[in-house]
Amino acid sequence: MAQRELLSGQPVDWQKLKTMYYYMVLSRKLDERMWILNRQGKAAFVISCQGQEGAQVGVALAMDPSVDWITPYYRDLGVVLAFGMTAREVMLGFLAKRDDPSSGGRQMPSHYGLRAKHILTGSSPVTTQVTHAAGLALAMKVRKVPGITASFLGEGSTSQGEFHEALNFASVHKLPLIVVVENNGYAISVPQAHQMSVINVADRASGYGIPGVVVQGSDPLAVYEATVAARERALRGEGPTLIEAKTHRYTPHSSDDDDRSYRPEGELLREKADDPVVMFRNWLTTYQKWDDQQETALLKRVREVVDDATDYAEKAPYPDPSTLLDHVYYSPQV
Amino acid sequence: MAVMSYLEAIRETLRQELRRDSRIIIYGEDVGVRGGVFRVTEGLQKEFGEDRVMDSPLAEAAIIGTAIGAAVNGLRPIPEIQFADFIFPAINQIVQEAARIRYRSNGDFGVPLVIRAPFGGGVHGALYHSQSVEVFFAHVPGLKVVIPGTPYDAKGLLAAAVEDEDPVLYFEHKAAYRSLKGEVPEERYLIPIGKADLKRSGKDISIITYGLMVNYALKAAEALEKEGISAEILDLRSIRPLDVQMILETAKKTGKVLIVHEDNLTGGIGGEISALIAEHALFDLDAPIRRLAGPDVPAMPYSPPLEHAFMITSDKITEAARDLAKF
Numbered sequence: 001m002a003q004r005e006l007l008s009g010q011p012v013d014w015q016k017l018k019t020m021y022y023y024m025v026l027s028r029k030l031d032e033r034m035w036i037l038n039r040q041g042k043a044a045f046v047i048s049c050q051g052q053e054g055a056q057v058g059v060a061l062a063m064d065p066s067v068d069w070i071t072p073y074y075r076d077l078g079v080v081l082a083f084g085m086t087a088r089e090v091m092l093g094f095l096a097k098r099d100d101p102s103s104g105g106r107q108m109p110s111h112y113g114l115r116a117k118h119i120l121t122g123s124s125p126v127t128t129q130v131t132h133a134a135g136l137a138l139a140m141k142v143r144k145v146p147g148i149t150a151s152f153l154g155e156g157s158t159s160q161g162e163f164h165e166a167l168n169f170a171s172v173h174k175l176p177l178i179v180v181v182e183n184n185g186y187a188i189s190v191p192q193a194h195q196m197s198v199i200n201v202a203d204r205a206s207g208y209g210i211p212g213v214v215v216q217g218s219d220p221l222a223v224y225e226a227t228v229a230a231r232e233r234a235l236r237g238e239g240p241t242l243i244e245a246k247t248h249r250y251t252p253h254s255s256d257d258d259d260r261s262y263r264p265e266g267e268l269l270r271e272k273a274d275d276p277v278v279m280f281r282n283w284l285t286t287y288q289k290w291d292d293q294q295e296t297a298l299l300k301r302v303r304e305v306v307d308d309a310t311d312y313a314e315k316a317p318y319p320d321p322s323t324l325l326d327h328v329y330y331s332p333q334v
Numbered sequence: 335m336a337v338m339s340y341l342e343a344i345r346e347t348l349r350q351e352l353r354r355d356s357r358i359i360i361y362g363e364d365v366g367v368r369g370g371v372f373r374v375t376e377g378l379q380k381e382f383g384e385d386r387v388m389d390s391p392l393a394e395a396a397i398i399g400t401a402i403g404a405a406v407n408g409l410r411p412i413p414e415i416q417f418a419d420f421i422f423p424a425i426n427q428i429v430q431e432a433a434r435i436r437y438r439s440n441g442d443f444g445v446p447l448v449i450r451a452p453f454g455g456g457v458h459g460a461l462y463h464s465q466s467v468e469v470f471f472a473h474v475p476g477l478k479v480v481i482p483g484t485p486y487d488a489k490g491l492l493a494a495a496v497e498d499e500d501p502v503l504y505f506e507h508k509a510a511y512r513s514l515k516g517e518v519p520e521e522r523y524l525i526p527i528g529k530a531d532l533k534r535s536g537k538d539i540s541i542i543t544y545g546l547m548v549n550y551a552l553k554a555a556e557a558l559e560k561e562g563i564s565a566e567i568l569d570l571r572s573i574r575p576l577d578v579q580m581i582l583e584t585a586k587k588t589g590k591v592l593i594v595h596e597d598n599l600t601g602g603i604g605g606e607i608s609a610l611i612a613e614h615a616l617f618d619l620d621a622p623i624r625r626l627a628g629p630d631v632p633a634m635p636y637s638p639p640l641e642h643a644f645m646i647t648s649d650k651i652t653e654a655a656r657d658l659a660k661f
């Protein structure tokens with residue numbers, strides 16, 4: 001990470017960078033707690049953001065949640081937290097409780113969605129959210145409301161036709177859209193080389209006549225700057241941008257996976273040397289904006305937030321079985 | 335005879351078929367080194383090489399579209415869709431292409447293709463890892479849809495599907511993979527597609543079902559036996575084509591029919607079976623036909639109380655059967 005006096009042309013706002021670091025640490029710690037709860041038998045399923053926090057928080061903090069929208073995917077804990085979802089809301093969903101704001105416990109964990117916070121509900125079939133995002137952006141353009149939409153997906157998911165269809169549509173109609181590919185090198189067990197014959201997903205942008213930008217996910221400031229630029233372009237009516245963040249997947253695909261059968265030995269260890277959380281902390285420390293004391297205080301604060309969210313969600317009630325048939329169709333009652 | 339799980343029966347059949355016929359190739363997401371997310375294809379890439387067992391890009395329309403092309407050009411592809419819930423990106427290829435190619439070419443082309451996909455719920459899979467999608471395909475002439483309920487049938491139906499000259503969808507219940515065990519002969523055998531199987535003979539009521547529900551119905555039949563109710567269980571094994579003859583035979587024999595499926599009620603295959611019985615055996619019935627099926631909600635929820643409320647269990651079957659027997 002390079003030294004920076006300016007960030008996206010503005011003097012560096014150190015407070016903002018500390019907020020960025022806070023959300024990265026919160027994402028990591030909340031994610032770690034989920035694995036503990038899973039091992040304790042309290043949650044059937046975990047899917048992680050670990051290794052992708054820099055990319056996620058870097059994009060989200062460059063956006064304006066009061067006017068922008070996001071269509072995240074299942075790894076985007078860092079995105080939704082930095083975009084305004086609370087740790088309690090996340091935990092309610094993780095433990096499938098009645099008051100889970102994403103789905104009332106109906107969906108698997110990490111299938112985020114909340115209208116009030118401009119987070120579109122997402123499904124499991126990959127890549128469907130990218131065409132939705134283009135549609136959200138289309139409505140912004142047609143209705144002439146300010147704002148942009150950002151859509152997130154993994155590199156494997158770019159093999160779906162809808163990735164192409166969405167970018168082509170958005171480019172033709174110059175929609176205010178940013179598509180963020182979080183490239184962690186794997187789609188479950190399938191390495192990138194079996195997924196595509198290019199090194200950079202962003203290279204495909206030229207096929208749509210739009211900018212394609214590659215950033216290192218462990219450098220949230222580079223991600224932030226790329227997003228600011230893409231957002232400004234979108235707001236000027238010039239159309240979409242494809243951002244590819246090179247990231248890592250520090251866990252198996254999910255709690256149902258065992259990655260030992262397909263990950264080369266030593267690879268994870270090498271990738272840990274590029275841990276976004278550690279890299280960003282070191283960078284802040286180098287510029288004397290961070291020290292052990294602040295780190296201890298932050299960890300304590302994060303711990304409290306995670307504990308509170310866990311306790312709150314554990315005590316919360318499950319949905320009542322009688323609600324199984326609710327919300328199949330519109331009803332003014334429920 | 336070896337005792338195998340449902341999953342092992344499928345894997346060993348794939349292995350036997352790959353050895354037997356060099357035209358067979360297997361591909362799909364994660365089927366190679368990882369051996370599939372459920373490990374059904376574990377070890378197959380090692381034995382048969384990357385040309386015959388390969389990982390595909392994450393794109394179902396491409397998986398099925400290319401399999402159609404390969405089938406037309408002399409291979410016998412057995413693509414895997416990782417979860418039945420994710421078959422929908424390929425539905426255009428399956429319904430508009432695979433199913434219609436023979437008809438539209440006036441018999442000039444055929445698509446010998448077996449699409450394998452795990453389906454079904456009760457595994458905390460939530461909305462998108464629990465679906466029963468069989469009836470979307472059962473509606474389409476040109477396709478065949480088979481769903482084994484035992485390890486023995488898993489083998490015979492898979493070999494028959496491979497042998498078939500037309501596209502076959504082969505659905506495997508996820509909860510059956512490791513929970514169902516049974517004897518499976520070593521040698522190759524075919525179970526004709528479209529032949530149902532009487533899994534239990536009885537005289538008071540008929541339970542018509544398929545897939546994992548066969549097992550649940552057998553458990554229910556044991557409970558009912560203790561109450562003095564004798565239940566006959568017909569395992570459809572194929573829902574397209576349906577074994578009309580056996581459906582009518584059992585309906586006429588007991589006069590009381592309970593149809594069970596995990597797929598949701600409205601438009602489920604139970605409706606078709608009811609219509610067949612009503613058309614051809616109405617005056618042999620002693621009670622209205624009864625259907626026990628998944629509720630009409632878009633998909634299975636994740637939260638345990640909701641998932642439980644959704645699932646068909648052997649207790650629910652017992653209850654419905656008891657009710658019907660009393661009619």
Ligand SMILES: Cc1ncc(C[n+]2csc(CCOP(=O)(O)OP(=O)(O)O)c2C)c(N)n1
Nearest residue numbers: 124125126154155156157186187188363420
């Ligand atoms: C249409 C569809 N097919 C298959 C799956 C099963 N699946 C879930 S995640 C995944 C891999 C996704 O990889 P990538 O896009 O690289 O995202 P990552 O998990 O690495 O962040 C697969 C195959 C799915 N969810 N949707």
Ligand SMILES: [Mg+2]
Nearest residue numbers: 154155184186
């Ligand atoms: Mg990936």
